[in-house]
Amino acid sequence: MQIDVLTIFPEMFPPVLGTSILKRAILKKVVRVRVHDLRDWSGDKHKKVDDRPYGGGPGMVMRPQPFFEAVDDLKRQETRDKGQGTIPYVILLSPQGERLNQKTVERLSKKPWLILLCGHYEGVDERVRVGLADEELSIGDYVLTCGELPAMVLIDCVSRLLPGSLGDQASVKEESFSLQLLEYPQFTRPEEFRGMRVPEVLLSGDHVRIGQWRKLQALRRTMTRRPDLIDGPSNSSN
Ligand code: 4FV
Numbered sequence: 676m677q678i679d680v681l682t683i684f685p686e687m688f689p690p691v692l693g694t695s696i697l698k699r700a701i702l703k704k705v706v707r708v709r710v711h712d713l714r715d716w717s718g719d720k721h722k723k724v725d726d727r728p729y730g731g732g733p734g735m736v737m738r739p740q741p742f743f744e745a746v747d748d749l750k751r752q753e754t755r756d757k758g759q760g761t762i763p764y765v766i767l768l769s770p771q772g773e774r775l776n777q778k779t780v781e782r783l784s785k786k787p788w789l790i791l792l793c794g795h796y797e798g799v800d801e802r803v804r805v806g807l808a809d810e811e812l813s814i815g816d817y818v819l820t821c822g823e824l825p826a827m828v829l830i831d832c833v834s835r836l837l838p839g840s841l842g843d844q845a846s847v848k849e850e851s852f853s854l855q856l857l858e859y860p861q862f863t864r865p866e867e868f869r870g871m872r873v874p875e876v877l878l879s880g881d882h883v884r885i886g887q888w889r890k891l892q893a894l895r896r897t898m899t900r901r902p903d904l905i906d907g908p909s910n911s912s913n
Pocket of ligand 1: 768769770794795796797798799812813814815816817818819820821822825
């Protein structure tokens with residue numbers, strides 16, 4: 676998979692892309708991430724990418740032109756490098772987007788090429804949303820200072836589903852949300868810590884009983900903490 680990021684703060688990404696699982700996935704060429712400075716397409720001697728909102732009001736709005744020209748350029752580059760052009764899937768990260776969940780992550784992880792648009796200030800010109808983005812996603816109902824953090828969240832949760840990124844893909848299969856259940860409690864050594872003991876069943880070696888216990892714990896935990904995951908979208912908090 677290839678992921679291109681359009682941002683006015685490219686310097687935010689190297690620490691995240693250069694660490695742990697993401698670093699390994701990039702080194703193993705499981706995913707290719709390119710971070711671009713949107714100002715390179717400002718076409719303005721002061722590299723301005725924002726302007727005052729029509730109709731007045733506080734703050735600044737990101738101009739459409741740099742986003743559109745950057746995506747056009749990336750498409751041209753792709754066609755030049757690969758002959759026929761793979762079509763990018765353009766995602767705008769914003770609080771107005773559909774709430775990101777594991778099902779969406781699984782769907783996006785099957786796409787060959789993602790372009791992520793990072794908003795800033797009061798947001799982006801509506802024509803970016805309407806005329807350029809294939810999808811708009813929010814990582815949660817709270818307002819961040821930047822769209823870069825949501826872009827990193829998306830790169831992380833999508834990349835870890837790509838074959839070869841996680842040591843053992845099996846762990847992806849039975850984790851929270853893939854089974855629409857929260858994960859069961861995990862324990863490791865020591866058996867007793869500050870008076871808190873590891874449940875006997877986990878020390879029993881009886882993998883049938885351990886499997887049943889884990890299923891029961893996952894179900895119980897989900898029913899108490901996230902009943903919306905069990906009843907499905909009808910009363911989901913999403
Ligand atoms: C956000 C979110 C988010 C809004 C103003 C960036 C900020 C600034 N993006 N999920 N929640 N974005 O808060 O995706 O433009």
